[in-house]
Amino acid sequence: MVVQRWRRITDYVIRYAILTVVGTVMIYPFLYMLSTSFKSRSWILNDPLQLIPKDPTLANYVTALGANHFGLFFLNSTLVSIASTFLIVFASSMMAYGFSRFDFPGKRFFFVAIIVGLTIPTMMLIIPQFLLARDLHLLNSLQGLVPFYVGSALGFNTFLLSGFFESIPRELDEAMLVDGASAWRRYWNLVLPLAKPALATCTIFAFLGTWDEYAWALTTLNDPNVRTLPIAIALFQGEHSTSWGLVFAASMIAMVPVFIVYIIFQRHFVAGLAAGAVKS
Numbered sequence: 001m002v003v004q005r006w007r008r009i010t011d012y013v014i015r016y017a018i019l020t021v022v023g024t025v026m027i028y029p030f031l032y033m034l035s036t037s038f039k040s041r042s043w044i045l046n047d048p049l050q051l052i053p054k055d056p057t058l059a060n061y062v063t064a065l066g067a068n069h070f071g072l073f074f075l076n077s078t079l080v081s082i083a084s085t086f087l088i089v090f091a092s093s094m095m096a097y098g099f100s101r102f103d104f105p106g107k108r109f110f111f112v113a114i115i116v117g118l119t120i121p122t123m124m125l126i127i128p129q130f131l132l133a134r135d136l137h138l139l140n141s142l143q144g145l146v147p148f149y150v151g152s153a154l155g156f157n158t159f160l161l162s163g164f165f166e167s168i169p170r171e172l173d174e175a176m177l178v179d180g181a182s183a184w185r186r187y188w189n190l191v192l193p194l195a196k197p198a199l200a201t202c203t204i205f206a207f208l209g210t211w212d213e214y215a216w217a218l219t220t221l222n223d224p225n226v227r228t229l230p231i232a233i234a235l236f237q238g239e240h241s242t243s244w245g246l247v248f249a250a251s252m253i254a255m256v257p258v259f260i261v262y263i264i265f266q267r268h269f270v271a272g273l274a275a276g277a278v279k280s
Contacts, residue, residue: 096161
């Protein structure tokens with residue numbers, strides 16, 4: 001008994017030691033960025049590795065908010081991300097409901113095609129997407145970003161939601177069908193309320209993907225008035241390459257909406273991820 005007890009204690013110590021090391025490695029860059037954003041330029045150069053600034057200052061945040069139309073870029077990203085996230089969740093949930101509840105010709109083929117599409121790197125599609133956007137006159141506009149953000153995220157979110165919808169008993173649909181409920185009513189009044197964990201997960205992924213997207217926005221946006229926040233931060237870093245406190249302050253401001261979205265939906269996040277692992 002004593003040997004088993006000590007072995008169990010040793011296993012716990014080793015396990016938590018490994019988790020502590022891994023957690024420290026993962027969180028240290030964020031702590032360093034947060035710490036540096038409160039440092040003046042002189043303190044960064046004197047002691048760059050110090051996590052707790054001796055004389056913390058908000059000057060970097062004040063300068064970042066007032067420089068280079070940062071507020072306009074923040075608003076542009078907010079509008080694009082909210083519109084794209086809503087359309088992604090709405091469209092992918094309807095597609096997932098169709099795959100999980102209806103039988104139609106080519107159902108298996110289309111679902112496999114969605115999964116195969118997830119394996120194609122996004123950068124391989126950027127040239128044909130650019131040509132399509134040019135022909136549709138969607139270049140250099142915020143509204144032109146939304147269709148491509150929605151299209152690029154539909155596959156993954158449809159796959160995720162399909163697994164969750166499959167776990168909802170079909171008997172509930174049949175009961176509503178007996179009462180004369182249409183497919184739309186079953187989708188809106190039954191499936192969506194029960195799918196809150198999966199919808200919350202899709203919302204987090206969709207918002208994060210559109211908020212942080214850089215390559216497509218950089219390719220299609222030339223007008224400074226329609227630039228999104230990732231482009232602004234990249235240009236900001238180029239103009240202030242040695243003012244790391246300023247650059248990190250801008251990055252911290254850009255992370256605030258992501259934190260807010262995650263805090264709102266985090267209680268459903270784990271449940272939604274687990275449900276999405278169910279095979280459709």
